[in-house]
Each structure stands twice: as C-alpha cells, then as structure tokens.
Amino acid sequence: MRAARLIKMVLLLQSRPAMTAAELARELEVSERTVTRDAQALSEAGVPVYADRGRAGGYRLVGGYRTRLTGLARSEAEALFLSGVPGALREMGLEDAASAARLKVSAALLPSLRDAPDSAAQRFHLDAPAWFREPETPARLPVVAEAVWDDRRIDAVYRRGEDTVERRLEPYGLVLKAGVWYLCARVAGPRAGFRTYRIDRFESVAALDERFDRDPDFDLPGFWADQAERFARSILRAEVVVRLSPDGVRRLPYAVDPLAARDALDDAGAPDAEGWVTVTLAVESEEVAHSQLTALGPEAEVLAPASLRERCAADAARLAALYRRTDGG
Numbered sequence: 001m002r003a004a005r006l007i008k009m010v011l012l013l014q015s016r017p018a019m020t021a022a023e024l025a026r027e028l029e030v031s032e033r034t035v036t037r038d039a040q041a042l043s044e045a046g047v048p049v050y051a052d053r054g055r056a057g058g059y060r061l062v063g064g065y066r067t068r069l070t071g072l073a074r075s076e077a078e079a080l081f082l083s084g085v086p087g088a089l090r091e092m093g094l095e096d097a098a099s100a101a102r103l104k105v106s107a108a109l110l111p112s113l114r115d116a117p118d119s120a121a122q123r124f125h126l127d128a129p130a131w132f133r134e135p136e137t138p139a140r141l142p143v144v145a146e147a148v149w150d151d152r153r154i155d156a157v158y159r160r161g162e163d164t165v166e167r168r169l170e171p172y173g174l175v176l177k178a179g180v181w182y183l184c185a186r187v188a189g190p191r192a193g194f195r196t197y198r199i200d201r202f203e204s205v206a207a208l209d210e211r212f213d214r215d216p217d218f219d220l221p222g223f224w225a226d227q228a229e230r231f232a233r234s235i236l237r238a239e240v241v242v243r244l245s246p247d248g249v250r251r252l253p254y255a256v257d258p259l260a261a262r263d264a265l266d267d268a269g270a271p272d273a274e275g276w277v278t279v280t281l282a283v284e285s286e287e288v289a290h291s292q293l294t295a296l297g298p299e300a301e302v303l304a305p306a307s308l309r310e311r312c313a314a315d316a317a318r319l320a321a322l323y324r325r326t327d328g329g
Helices: 002-015 021-028 032-044 074-080 086-092 095-108 116-121 141-150 220-234 246-255 258-266 286-294 306-324
Strands: 049-052 058-061 152-160 163-177 180-187 193-198 202-211 238-244 277-283 300-304
Touching (some): 002 058, 032 049, 180 220, 220 258, 286 306
Antiparallel strands (some): 049 058
16 A cells, blocks of 8 residues: 555656645645655655755655656556546546556656646546436446456346346446446347446346456447437337428427437428428327427427327417517516
C-alpha cells in the first residue's frame, strides 16, 4: 500500500513543477504529516525530492529527475481508453486504474505538453445519462464488469417479467445506453447464442473460475447496433396514415421514433398541390401515436385510423375553444 503511494507521489511531482503538502495530501488521500514522512522516505531512497519552505513552498523533484515507473499495466491501458466516461468508470470499479493510467501518461509527456489532459477536459465532456432521471448504479455491475475484462463465465439469475431464469453466460461486452447498463453475452449450453441483458435485472451474479475463448469475429458495436434496430422495429406494431406540411416533414424525426420516421419518409409519395406529403407511419400503439403527433400541432393531419383522427379533432376543438376566450382565464 505504501509502496504504491510513494510511486504515485513521484509521478505526481514528475508531472507538475511543484505541489504543496495540502495538494499532495488531497491527491494521495492521506494527511499532510504522512506526505512529509513519505517525502523523507523517498529522499532516503535516493529520489531527489526537495521541500521549499514558506507560504509559497511545496515539494518538487530536483535536476530534471525522471522515473522509469511509467509503464502501463494492462488494466490501466484498457481503462485509459474509457477515461472520457468518468461516471461509467466509477460504476464499473475502474476509476483507480484509469487515474493511475492518466497519471503515468502525464508523467511521460514533455513539460510543454503536460497541460494537454486538463486542456482537453475543459473542451470535451461526455454526459451519458438521460435528462430528467436520477442514474442508479446496478448492484451487480462491478462483478459483471470484472468478468467481462477477465473473460470469465458467470452464473446469473435474471428477472424476466414476473419470473426469473438461470443462465450460464460468457460476458462479451458492456453497453451504456442513456444511463442504462446492458450486457452482451453468449449463452452457454444448448441455448447457445448471443443475447442482451439489462444489468439492473440480474438478481444474482457469480463469477466462475473458468475462462472462455472469445469469438474473434464478434463485433460489439455492430452487434449492439443490430440489436437496437431490431428492438426499435419490434415495438412498432401499429400503423397510422398522416399528412404532413413541409415543416411537419422536418419535425417528424424529432416527434416519433427516428427509424420509423426515416422509413415513412423514404416511402412517401410526391407532395400534393399544397406541398404536403402523406406517409404511413409505424407506431408503438394508437395511444403513443396520439401523444407523439400532438407535438406537431397544425403541421400534421391524421387521416387514419378514424379513431385517432377523431381524438386529434377533439383536441383541436378544445384548443380552439380555449383560445377563443377573451377573458384569458
């Protein structure tokens, strides 16, 4: 524990011109007194740590000292490629590995480039969770993530509706979609095949000692894209016919499922004399379509089914009545 802390202290001082005892204590998560003792230990071991006294004082390395302890461990190298997603790293239990990796890279940079990590962090930031929801870390995520990194099989109990199923899985990859974690895994045994599981629906997960050989042809981004498109299409079980103004055409992908909007517009005929086009739109249900198409206001006219057209007409009549009132209340 102390050896790792001493190495981190050297790397911190190597990556910056100087640091105060308070700054080092904060980075190392120890007291300032411990920082003083660690600096003394490094000095006795031959590392030229120099302490400047006074209010503006601090610790620094003398004479351009460079340590060679900057080689990345495998876990650190892998975590480094995820360092743009700090929340995800924290939830998977990889925050320490990523921090160590960034520190080693910073220490290896030329002095003129050492502000590059901070410069990039002030220009680009990824916020994965969706708006208007409090993200929750699934309890089994760290265990699943470790199994993914180590290529270890897992035994899992998965909640499916009101029932649960037991599966032995080969965990291939994790996907964070709008704040929700998913596992892409191959089912072991007679039900062999790749499946997608929501991490928060695992009732229990046990990592096994046995490892599996990954399919070299498996492509996680490609698999996820295919699964996502299948899911989007599977829930679009109804159809509505809608007449759209030019502005309605432009706004349609923002009001309904983008995939359904694309398909509907691709199959649309030529505009009529008023510039409006008629499309057949796949929707989840009439109820969902009513909610979505209402957002288009007067830029969309529902033609079918008749029940949905009647609901939209009733909405329009109520809205017109509200705005005909002169008292404003």
